[in-house]
Amino acid sequence: MLDATTAPPLLKIDALEAWYGESHVLHGVGIEVRQGEVVTLLGRNGAGKTTTLRSIMGLVGRRTGSIAYEGREMIGLRSDLIARAGIGYCPEERGIFASLDVTENLMLPPVVRAGGLDLPTIYALFPNLKERARSPGTKLSGGEQQMLAIARILRTGARLLLLDEPTEGLAPVIVQQIGAMIREIKQRGFTVLLVEQNFRFAQTVADRHYVMEHGRVVDMVPNSDMASNVERLHEYLGV
């Protein structure tokens, strides 16, 4: 298990239950993410990975349990206040706005804290975004939209980034670029909670993996043990 002498976790979720209307989606999820880690949530479709991220952001109808960020309880907060506490969210459908151009999309999330990347750094990391600054956001390719969706939360000073399946539907070469980018932002001190279905990709970027099934966390595998657990993961993910 985790070393008890390390600092308290940046994000600690305990006994999290969540509902969409009448349907009870999460049943007591517990995860921890430490400062500077890249942690994935693996699992099949419908296991509750996306709902876990949405619950952290306060985007589900009802939730109970505990979500502590930097030791502060967030479960009752409105989603704009959760974002302002320093959590950046990149949704599964990327959430690029069609009526905003690339620059407006990039500048949309307000800066919540000092210490975000400045524009020159972001353009250096994502040169395409600079070239296409005036295009409508949704005229970008899928990969470019994904880059934009991640770039705009790097600007805000958020320290914890929630990325929901950033590789979904992208060509392998773009997936590699996204992987390189996640390693780059980890080096810059960001903490990442990543939802993935593709555990081969997850293996190339993450420190630890939580496995979810039916709205529960059923396993935690450190990345160093991935190789010896391939069989088990195959079973969980049904691949």
Next chain:
Amino acid sequence: MVLGLVNGAFYALLSLGLAVIFGMLNVVNFSHGALFMMGAFVAWMLLNWLGIGYWWALLLSPLIVGTFGVLLERLMISRLYKLGHLYGMLLTFGLGLIIEGVFRNEFGSSGLPYSPPPEFRALTVDFGFMILPGYRAWVVLASLIVCLATWVVIEKTRLGSYLRAATERAELVQAFGINVPRMITLTYGGGVALAAFAGVLAAPIYSVNPNMGSNFIITVFAVVVIGGMGSILGSVVTGFALGMIEGFARVVYPEASATVVFVIMAVVLLTRPAGLFGRA
């Protein structure tokens, strides 16, 4: 035609307010006409009760009525967002009737005079082919300026990008740390202030009476439908264009002037259901 242009100026301002509100709240604000009327009445009250003249009223009345709109949104309309469109429509329709009823009770329905500011009395603008009384020229100019300013705010500023984004996906905008409920309230207040501004502009032209809103608002809804629900540019362009078409009809075939707008609306709905400038 001249009268058409002036009417067009009011259509543009009113449908602009409706479009802004609809885009953000998804509520068709049926009390818009009543709030327009209220704008004119507030100007009248400022003058007759407090001695505050036209120019200050042009600023104060939108602020006062806009604040009233903020209260309406906070206390009542905001409770209906989780329900369907129909409820917001019914509520605002009812509110409009109540507001009109209160004013009719208080002031009767015969109308109160409000004279144009003295600056315009002797002024006319000569275009060569027509002569426009100074005040009416001012109405057209003021409407154009305010429409343009609104467009610039929405299309070119940071605040405007929040508004456009929230129109697409309010939930996500909020998850980026923007207080969307407050933005919605201010948008409603802003749209209402536009109606009140139009009301003050209208006060010296039409007599100030409790029905002045309902006379306008039917046509304005047609303008909004033709322009495309929620389209800013559409409502401004269509507002002016329809005012002129209506004025033109009044000259060549007066019997048609009251119906031409609705004929156009029917044709547009049949051929382009999303409106001329609407996104389907």
